Amino acid sequence: VYGTLGPDEAAFTEETAYAPNSPYSASKAASDHLVRAYHHTYGLEVTSSNCSNNYGPYHFPEKLIPLIITNILNDKPLPIYGDGQQIRDWLYVEDHARGIELVLKKGRLGENYNIGGNNEWANIDIVKVVCKLMNEAFETDSALIQKYPNAMKASCGKSEDLVTYVTDRAGHDRRYAINATKTNNELSYVPTESFETGIAVTIDWYLNNQQWWAALIDGS
Structure with a gap:
């Protein structure tokens, strides 16, 4: 919803003006504006949060990280958009869930909170890390x-x-x-997973839950 940043620009804060650049992100921004308006006009008791890119177990296979994992397991191409230098801040899904819980329990009504993972990675570097870990998994576990x-x-x-x-x-x-300083200070939120630990858990989950993701890929 905040738009895009240059390579040296400061991270988005809760004060950053909304500037969605696609119809998809514009629809998310619109929902936030509706929530804010109901709070302002009718006193609806609300809090809002914005997060960085999530990853982890049960992530739908069309998204970058599970797509790379499952395509490797099926020997399919790993598609990289453009030059692969698009940068995202990655947040392990359970850290996001903890952040939402804190916003619900301790957040001030009408306030918005950013939940980030402090893990900026270019897409191509994410893919290289996943490839390396998948290679290592097959090397160490012959059953795979x-x-x-x-x-x-x-x-x-x-x-x-x-x-x-x-x-x-x-x-x-x-x-x-994402700059999550406000959430850290007001709600004592700190992500527990680094990208290195979170991606290892994620890959292990996909390797051991083929039945779940395969049924989504083949439509069964």
């Missing part, structure tokens, strides 16, 4: 080769060979970064 026979590149330690650059998405924002 039998469980995922289609993962030919991962089984020989070459998941990164699947990286494929594609035309950039229309209206693709270059950088997001």
